[in-house]
Amino acid sequence: MDEMRTVKRDLRQKLLQRQAALTPEYKREASARIFAHLLEMEDFQNARRVFLYVGTAQEVDTRPMLEAMLRMGKMVFVPKTITLGHMEACAVGDLSELIPGRHGILEPADAKRAVSPDSLDLILVPCLGFNQRGYRLGYGGGFYDRYLPRVKGKCILLAFEQMREEDLPVEDFDVPCEGILTEEGYRSAEV
Numbered sequence: 248m249d250e251m252r253t254v255k256r257d258l259r260q261k262l263l264q265r266q267a268a269l270t271p272e273y274k275r276e277a278s279a280r281i282f283a284h285l286l287e288m289e290d291f292q293n294a295r296r297v298f299l300y301v302g303t304a305q306e307v308d309t310r311p312m313l314e315a316m317l318r319m320g321k322m323v324f325v326p327k328t329i330t331l332g333h334m335e336a337c338a339v340g341d342l343s344e345l346i347p348g349r350h351g352i353l354e355p356a357d358a359k360r361a362v363s364p365d366s367l368d369l370i371l372v373p374c375l376g377f378n379q380r381g382y383r384l385g386y387g388g389g390f391y392d393r394y395l396p397r398v399k400g401k402c403i404l405l406a407f408e409q410m411r412e413e414d415l416p417v418e419d420f421d422v423p424c425e426g427i428l429t430e431e432g433y434r435s436a437e438v
C-alpha cells in the first residue's frame with residue numbers, strides 16, 4: 248500500500264518532468280492532429296452528450312474541441328471538482344462561463360448543471376501518462392478513478408504520444424479506457 252504510493256509518486260514526478268519538457272510547438276501540432284482525428288471518429292460523430300475536460304497549457308489543448316462541439320450542437324459537459332477526489336460533469340453552453348479553479352483549470356462556478364454520469368455518450372479522459380492497455384496515471388486526485396465506474400458511455404484517453412509509459416502501476420479500482428487517441432490516431436486498448 249505504502250509502496251504503491253511511493254511508486255506512483257516517483258513515476259508521477261518523472262512524468263511531470265517529461266511533460267514540462269514538451270515544447271509548445273509539439274503540443275500545438277499534436278493537439279491539432281488529435282482534434283482532426285477526433286472529428287473523423289464515428290464514436291465522436293454519433294455522440295450527443297460528451298464529457299471533456301478543459302486542458303491546461305501542459306495538456307492536450309481541448310478548447311478548440313469544446314468550441315467545435317458547441318457549434319455542432321452537441322451537449323458539452325466539463326468537470327467541476329467538488330471535493331478532492333470527487334467531480335461531477337456539468338453542462339456548459341459557452342466557454343466564457345468557466346472560471347479558474349485549482350491548478351488554474353477552468354471550470355463552472357457551481358455544480359447546478361451536473362448530470363448523471365450514466366447519461367454521457369462519450370467521455371474523453373485526461374492523463375499524465377498512459378499505456379497501450381488504456382490505463383492511466385493522473386495528477387493524484389483520484390477524480391477519474393472514482394468517476395469512471397459510474398459511466399456507461401465510451402471512455403477514450405486523450406494523450407500526447409510522448410507521454411506513453413508502459414510500466415504503469417495498476418490498482419483494483421483502476422478502470423481502463425477502451426481506446427487511446429493521440430496525434431498518431433486512435434487505437435483500441437490492448438486486452
Ligand SMILES: Nc1nc2c(c(=O)[nH]1)N(C=O)[C@@H](CNc1ccc(C(=O)N[C@@H](CCC(=O)O)C(=O)O)cc1)CN2
Nearest residue numbers: 300301302303326334349352373385386387388390391
Ligand atoms: N484539465 C484537467 N482537468 C481536470 C483534471 C485533469 O487531469 N486535467 N482532473 C483529473 O483528475 C480533475 C482535477 N484534478 C485535480 C487533481 C489534483 C488536484 C489537487 O488539488 N491536488 C493536490 C494534491 C493532491 C495529492 O497529491 O494528494 C494539490 O495539488 O494540492 C486538483 C484537481 C478534473 N479536471
Ligand SMILES: Nc1ncnc2c1ncn2[C@@H]1O[C@H](COP(=O)(O)OP(=O)(O)OP(=O)(O)O)[C@@H](O)[C@H]1O
Nearest residue numbers: 255332383384385386387388389390391392393420
Ligand atoms: N475508486 C476509489 N475509491 C477509493 N479511493 C480511491 C479510488 N480511486 C482512487 N482512490 C484514491 O485516490 C488517491 C489518488 O489516486 P490515484 O493516484 O490513482 O489518482 P490519479 O489516477 O493519478 O488521479 P486522477 O484520476 O484525478 O487523474 C489514492 O490515494 C487512491 O488510493
